[in-house]
Amino acid sequence: MxxxxxxxxxxxxxxxxxxxxALIALRNLKMARSAHAYVRGNTTRFYEWLDSLESHTLPEGPPIWICGDCHVGNLGPIASTRGHVEIQIRDLDQTVVGNPVHDLIRLGLSLATAARGSDLSGVIVATMMEQMMEGYERAFGNAREDADGTIESPECARVMMRQAWKRTxxxxxxxxxxxxxxxxxxxxxxxxxxxxxxxxxxxxxxxxxxxxxxxxxxxxxxxxxxxxxxxxxxxxxxxxxxxxxxxxxxxxxxxxxxxxxxxxxxxxxxxxxxxxxxxxxxxxxxxxxxxxxxxxxxxxxxxxxxxxxxxxxxxxxxxxxLPQDLKVEINQLTRDEAMKVARFLALVVGRAHARQMDASTCASWRLELQRNRSKTLDAPSWLWTSIVELVGRHERGYLEHCRRYAMDSATR
Structure with a gap:
């Protein structure tokens, strides 16, 4: 019937x-589906953990509007009222005037978790962080308005844009x-x-x-x-x-x-x-x-x-x-695709940040981002330290979450 x-x-x-x-129970089960899903659904704990880190000092970026929840799923094709389509930030529930560093760390954590879910090595994760910084910094160059053409789009982004244009x-x-x-x-x-x-x-x-x-x-x-x-x-x-x-x-x-x-x-x-x-x-x-x-x-x-x-x-x-509104979906990443995804999505976030800054602020922020690099990693030490610590905390939190909320359902 x-x-x-x-x-x-x-x-x-x-x-x-x-x-x-019913919603609380469903939310707990959804967050247990994967470590990446747990990252997406745990914004509050992300900031609690980030605030508790004592092993590094984050730079104070210029006060601009930030996404606040800048994970991979919150980026994707967005249509304008005139019919144009671009990949932009698509969820602003957590937006505040804050430190742009928080968007970088949140995106880095999301990318690292997606990479580990694709069984990519820690070496690949470290290289992704380097590529992420390259893409982000590119948005603050002298010709940042042309930044879209300087970085190759990953296949998932190209596929999504083709889908977006065709959708009704x-x-x-x-x-x-x-x-x-x-x-x-x-x-x-x-x-x-x-x-x-x-x-x-x-x-x-x-x-x-x-x-x-x-x-x-x-x-x-x-x-x-x-x-x-x-x-x-x-x-x-x-x-x-x-x-x-x-x-x-x-x-x-x-x-x-x-x-x-x-x-x-x-x-x-x-x-x-x-x-x-x-x-x-x-x-x-x-x-x-x-x-x-x-x-x-x-x-x-x-x-x-x-x-x-x-x-x-x-x-x-x-x-x-609108039919053209989609979100970036990452299921399995190859090594090459992981590099392109990290670089491209960071560029999208960088452009969202850069459009709020004048030329002088862009230049000084880019210089700050290029500080604190080691001889073995072309990414700021504060970024890598944060990602390593947060990946560990999220993994522990995810496993505990599964034990508390998902085991009964899985055994039924």
């Missing part, structure tokens, strides 16, 4: 009243909501909303300023009507599990016959960032406004498509999901 969405009746989506406990609404619908009909199917990924949440969705998109977000694309009329077709709680991600997350399907112009008339909107709760901010810097007090402001500086294509609002007295960020 099937429901209205075609989901077998044997699977029952979790109702709103049972959601918190049907691809997005099949991937995100499992069908192309104007409904959101309830099941493993989407759970029912409470009556209060359904009313809040309707009220939210009755706001003209919010509804206008759905008409930003060049293919839509600015004054077109916006109607809520369906909405559901979205069980998505790892670090965001447990927070309010709602998928909303909209009809633009009251005609759902084509992809351009349908809009899949993501409502995501904005909470306080775990990433440390520099003292005495100005940032929006509202977490949703903070995220949007950080996105405008770090990922302009994404920033122009985001809005901050309130939902059931919670700060939230809204954005339309």
């Amino acid at each position: 099937a429901t209205r969405s075609g989901v077998k009746a044997a699977y029952r989506p979790t109702p709103a009243r049972g959601r918190p406990a 609404w049907k691809n997005l619908a099949r991937e995100r909501i499992e069908n192309t009909k104007p409904t959101i199917p309830l099941g493993k990924i989407f759970w029912p909303l409470s009556s209060e949440e359904k009313r809040a969705v309707k009220q939210l998109f009755a706001d003209e300023a919010v509804a206008r977000l759905a008409t930003l694309l060049r293919s839509r009329d600015e004054g077109a009507s916006v109607e809520v077709l369906d909405a559901a709680y979205w069980v998505k991600g790892c670090s965001s599990l447990g927070r309010l997350r709602v998928a909303v399907l909209l009809d633009i112009g009251r005609d759902s016959s084509s992809g351009n008339d349908l809009c899949l909107m993501d409502i995501k709760e904005a909470i306080q960032a775990a990433a440390p901010r520099y003292p005495a810097v100005k940032m929006p007090r509202d977490n949703g406004e903070r995220i949007v402001e950080g996105a405008r500086h770090l990922a302009p294509f994404l920033g122009e498509r985001m809005r901050a609002s309130r939902f059931l007295d919670r700060s939230v960020v809204l954005r339309e999901l």
